[in-house]
Amino acid sequence: MNQKKTHLESKKSSNKNSNNKLIFTQNQRDALKSKIIEKFGVSVEESEKILLEIEKKSNNKVSTNTSSNVDLKNNALSKNLNNSKRISKIDENNVRSSNKKRIQKINVNPKINNLDEENIISKSKNNKNNEKVKSSIKKKGIEQNKFTVDKTSSSQNNFPKKHNPKNKNVDSILQNIVPDYNSQISIEVNHVDLTFEVQNEKIDTLKETFVRTLKRNKSKKIKIHALKDVSFQIHKGEKVGVIGYNGAGKSTLLGVITGIYLPDKGTVSTVGKISPLLSLGAGFDQNFSGRRNIMLNGAVLGYDKSFLESKVDEIIEFSELGKFIDIPLKNYSSGMLAKLGFSIATVVEPDILIIDEILGVGDVNFQKKCRDKIMSLMDGGTTVILVSHAIPQIRSLCDKAIWIDNGRLRDMGEVNRVCDEYLKDAEKATKEQLENIQFR
Amino acid sequence: MWVFMSSIKKNNLFLLEEIVKKNFSSKYKDSVLGIFWSILRPLLLMLLFTIIFSTIFKKNIENYEVYFLSGWCLFIFFTGAISVSMGSLKANKNIILKTPAPRHIFVLGSIISEFFNFIITILLLACVMIITHASFYWSTIAFSIIPIISLTIMITGIGLMLSVACVYYTDIQHLWGVVTLVLMYGTCIFYPIEIIPEPYRHYVMLNPLFWVIDQFRCCVFYGNFPPMLDVINSLLLSVIILILGIIIFKKYEKKISMKF
Numbered sequence: 239m240n241q242k243k244t245h246l247e248s249k250k251s252s253n254k255n256s257n258n259k260l261i262f263t264q265n266q267r268d269a270l271k272s273k274i275i276e277k278f279g280v281s282v283e284e285s286e287k288i289l290l291e292i293e294k295k296s297n298n299k300v301s302t303n304t305s306s307n308v309d310l311k312n313n314a315l316s317k318n319l320n321n322s323k324r325i326s327k328i329d330e331n332n333v334r335s336s337n338k339k340r341i342q343k344i345n346v347n348p349k350i351n352n353l354d355e356e357n358i359i360s361k362s363k364n365n366k367n368n369e370k371v372k373s374s375i376k377k378k379g380i381e382q383n384k385f386t387v388d389k390t391s392s393s394q395n396n397f398p399k400k401h402n403p404k405n406k407n408v409d410s411i412l413q414n415i416v417p418d419y420n421s422q423i424s425i426e427v428n429h430v431d432l433t434f435e436v437q438n439e440k441i442d443t444l445k446e447t448f449v450r451t452l453k454r455n456k457s458k459k460i461k462i463h464a465l466k467d468v469s470f471q472i473h474k475g476e477k478v479g480v481i482g483y484n485g486a487g488k489s490t491l492l493g494v495i496t497g498i499y500l501p502d503k504g505t506v507s508t509v510g511k512i513s514p515l516l517s518l519g520a521g522f523d524q525n526f527s528g529r530r531n532i533m534l535n536g537a538v539l540g541y542d543k544s545f546l547e548s549k550v551d552e553i554i555e556f557s558e559l560g561k562f563i564d565i566p567l568k569n570y571s572s573g574m575l576a577k578l579g580f581s582i583a584t585v586v587e588p589d590i591l592i593i594d595e596i597l598g599v600g601d602v603n604f605q606k607k608c609r610d611k612i613m614s615l616m617d618g619g620t621t622v623i624l625v626s627h628a629i630p631q632i633r634s635l636c637d638k639a640i641w642i643d644n645g646r647l648r649d650m651g652e653v654n655r656v657c658d659e660y661l662k663d664a665e666k667a668t669k670e671q672l673e674n675i676q677f678r
Numbered sequence: 679m680w681v682f683m684s685s686i687k688k689n690n691l692f693l694l695e696e697i698v699k700k701n702f703s704s705k706y707k708d709s710v711l712g713i714f715w716s717i718l719r720p721l722l723l724m725l726l727f728t729i730i731f732s733t734i735f736k737k738n739i740e741n742y743e744v745y746f747l748s749g750w751c752l753f754i755f756f757t758g759a760i761s762v763s764m765g766s767l768k769a770n771k772n773i774i775l776k777t778p779a780p781r782h783i784f785v786l787g788s789i790i791s792e793f794f795n796f797i798i799t800i801l802l803l804a805c806v807m808i809i810t811h812a813s814f815y816w817s818t819i820a821f822s823i824i825p826i827i828s829l830t831i832m833i834t835g836i837g838l839m840l841s842v843a844c845v846y847y848t849d850i851q852h853l854w855g856v857v858t859l860v861l862m863y864g865t866c867i868f869y870p871i872e873i874i875p876e877p878y879r880h881y882v883m884l885n886p887l888f889w890v891i892d893q894f895r896c897c898v899f900y901g902n903f904p905p906m907l908d909v910i911n912s913l914l915l916s917v918i919i920l921i922l923g924i925i926i927f928k929k930y931e932k933k934i935s936m937k938f
Contacts, residue, residue: 434936445849493935497778500932512778520776523700525707537696538773540689 423509424590424621425472430494430504432465464490466645469504472638474589477622479632479653481660482642488625491642492516492592495623510589510621513539515612519579528563528570528578529554535582549585556611557581558604573600584611590621629657690780697770697787701762702794716798720750724806727868738870741899744803744812748898749867749891751799752829756887757858759792763837764844764851767934774935781931785841789834803898815901822897824909825890831916832886835923842930845937861887886915 271285464487472478480488493499494506496514521538522531532553536546554563557577567575577600593612600608616622616635626632632639632653639656641649649656706712724747732742739745766788773779807814844850865888866874874882882888889912893904 447847498775498935514777516776521770521773523704525704526700534696534700537689537693538777538779540693540777540779542689543692543695546692 422474423471424474424476425495425509425623426505426507427471427491427495428469428505428507430465430468430501430506431463432490432494432499432501434462434464436460436462463645465494465501467504468642468645468647470640470647470650472621472623474509474621475619476638477616477624477636479636479639479657480623480625480642481627481629481632481639481657482648483664486642487645488642489516489594492594492623492625496592508590511586512590512592513583513586513588513615514592515583516592516594518583519575522567522575522579524568525566527566528557528559531567531578532582535579539583539586541586553578553581553585556585556607576600577604580608580611584615587615588620590623591615593622593624593626595626629661633657690783693779694783694787694790697783698791698794701788701791705791705795713798716795717802720747720754720799720802723750731868735870735873738872741810741812743806743810744899745870745895746868747799747803747806748895749865751796751803752826752891752894753862753865753867753887754799755792755796756829756833757854757861758795759789759833760837760840761851761854761858762788762792763833764840764854767841767845768848771938775938781934782838782927785837785927786834789830789837793830812899813901815897818897818901818903821903822894825893825897825904825912828909828913828916829887829890831913831920832890835916835919835921838920838923838927842927842934845930845934861885864888865891867891886912 267289271282271289275282275285468487468491480491482488490499492514494501495508496512496516497506497508519535521535523534526534529550532550533546537543557563557574557580559574559578562570562574570578580600622636624632624636636653638651639649639653639660640647641656641660649659706715709715711718724743727746728742731746732739735742763785766784767774767781770784774781774784806812840850840854864882864885866882871879871882871892889908893909893912896902896904
């Protein structure tokens with residue numbers, strides 16, 4: 239009830255303004271802002287700007303009902319471009335095309351305005367009778383709820399956690415405003431712990447084990463804590479870069495997500511078909527021809543039989559192997575093997591694409607082809623996880639970044655911010671090392 | 679029966695098919711005669727054993743060739759399938775380390791490819807029976823499918839267990855060579871049970887592989903139905919072994935990739 243009253247008040251105030259303007263209440267504004275900050279990783283001021291932009295656009299729409307959509311979009315676009323130019327002055331390197339892309343996504347959804355108008359009409363009819371207004375809102379049910387934001391939830395959480403059910407309202411508001419916004423979780427990693435047990439000297443014979451147990455000098459097992467309490471969520475369609483130093487646990491993390499390793503503690507859940515580009519040519523049999531190996535490798539990767547049969551020609555064409563396809567694999571050069579492996583692995587259209595270093599496979603021409611293929615796979619609603627040491631690559635390809643340090647999730651957020659922090663840290667580390675050397 | 683439930687999934691079935699094909703064709707790779715070795719090996723052994731032992735056991739066994747081969751078929755299926763499935767996880771290490779493909783498929787794949795080899799030896803047995811003018815007891819031959827089923831279940835259970843154990847301790851593979859030899863002498867493959875002195879005969883009876891081979895011979899060689907209690911016993915034991923194997927395999931399945 240409380241919610242609805244505040245909602246009504248907000249509507250009333252907008253009515254009083256009588257400009258038919260869509261104005262969010264303070265609570266809604268706060269929640270939306272923090273949502274925008276979290277989602278896009280922009281600063282507080284920028285989020286304010288974006289919010290104002292949204293409001294302006296929606297008000298434009300209401301006041302000039304006749305103006306066409308296209309005009310509006312152009313209008314909004316130019317504004318955004320100006321906006322982004324302004325920002326780019328501040329930091330040219332950081333805010334780049336990705337930012338523009340992001341803002342372009344923010345389009346006004348006509349639904350908001352329509353609903354608003356209806357609401358106002360209904361209100362004017364039943365101005366004195368509040369109860370009736372409430373019932374009319376109830377009828378509209380879910381969609382109306384999107385506009386009511388719980389007072390407590392938004393005031394408490396400056397940076398709301400996505401798990402908080404109260405914040406679903408914010409999600410749905412953003413969903414209405416930003417068409418591409420998707421709150422559907424595609425990868426969820428929950429407090430994952432993973433330890434490898436490694437022995438000093440590998441004992442894998444029974445005799446060794448018996449003798450050592452009798453002598454009681456079993457070499458101590460070294461536990462390598464590869465992942466420590468890592469938890470994050472990746473939404474559908476997000477491109478996430480994973481960065482970190484060597485041996486920080488990046489590849490182990492990918493292994494856990496793909497399901498190669500089972501975590502000791504915690505859970506990993508994924509939605510949709512995963513295509514790990516870590517496993518080029520897994521299960522190739524040297525004695526079979528290339529054609530047979532396509533079937534074998536495809537089966538190992540979990541493809542459908544009928545699907546694979548329909549794609550065989552495409553794979554052969556992409557791999558540029560030509561007549562070599564019917565020759566046993568043991569006669570292939572390593573480049574040819576890699577080409578075939580890549581062609582098989584990328585023939586699917588996965589929901590989740592996992593890449594461990596962008597692969598430069600084969601000769602110069604094929605490398606370009608590889609890159610184009612990966613780019614085309616990354617387009618659209620595909621969720622991408624990319625591990626790379628090439629920071630510029632991650633900046634240009636990803637929206638978000640995860641920084642793994644020593645098995646822990648050190649940072650996750652907007653790609654440029656995390657990358658900057660990472661580079662800063664790396665510089666610091668090397669400086670420290672240098673200093674240490676000098677002191678000695 | 680999660681093993682079977684999940685292999686019903688279409689993609690897994692396809693993977694199983696490809697793995698079986700791969701195992702089957704790589705067994706005799708680079709050999710001139712290829713698949714014919716599946717026939718030739720038991721045939722040569724049969725000739726050897728017949729030459730040496732047929733005169734000694736003439737009193738007990740009238741058709742030594744069929745007697746030997748009927749035991750040998752099952753025995754070689756048992757030891758062969760287990761030794762292949764034992765190494766199946768290690769052999770497919772590069773797949774297991776790189777993809778989340780279900781692990782039990784590799785074990786099942788090797789057992790199934792060995793089963794095809796077994797069918798070839800059974801066909802050989804039929805040929806030998808025709809050549810030696812052995813009598814076909816059609817009513818009981820159909821019943822021989824039951825000992826084969828219980829043998830296959832037993833092999834699957836033991837294979838699942840040992841394949842995991844082999845990842846931890848490689849020398850189980852070498853140990854299995856010794857076990858094979860012990861089983862060969864302990865399972866009455868080339869001699870009749872009657873030659874074992876009475877106090878020790880009970881120990882031979884404890885060998886479950888002997889139960890299965892005995893039942894199979896009852897159906898095919900002697901032409902009478904094996905005692906129902908024995909059949910149920912061996913089936914029950916096989917199922918217990920399979921369940922044990924599944925439990926053990928499931929427990930260690932996900933740890934396999936971390937052990938290599």
